Amino acid sequence: MAIRKAVSTLALAGLLAGGALLTAPAAQASGYTYIGMYPSAAACESAGQAYVTSGQAVTYFCDTAPNTARLSVLFY
16 A cells, blocks of 8 residues: 555656646746657757757757756757
8 A cells, every 4th residue: 555655646746747847937938949848857958959969949948857857949
């Protein structure tokens, strides 16, 4: 029973963190375009850097939480 409660608690925490990132307006307010959610800050940074390196974006921003990260980019 303790394992089930721990899993439920972790799942709820993940949902709340993901919801907070989806509603956080930090990058959106400054002209960035939301791209997607990533499972970690490292994955978000890698994807953002790929947009910049390929010349598709000027810069990028990752809103991070413990188990998710939201990528937004600033297009030319």
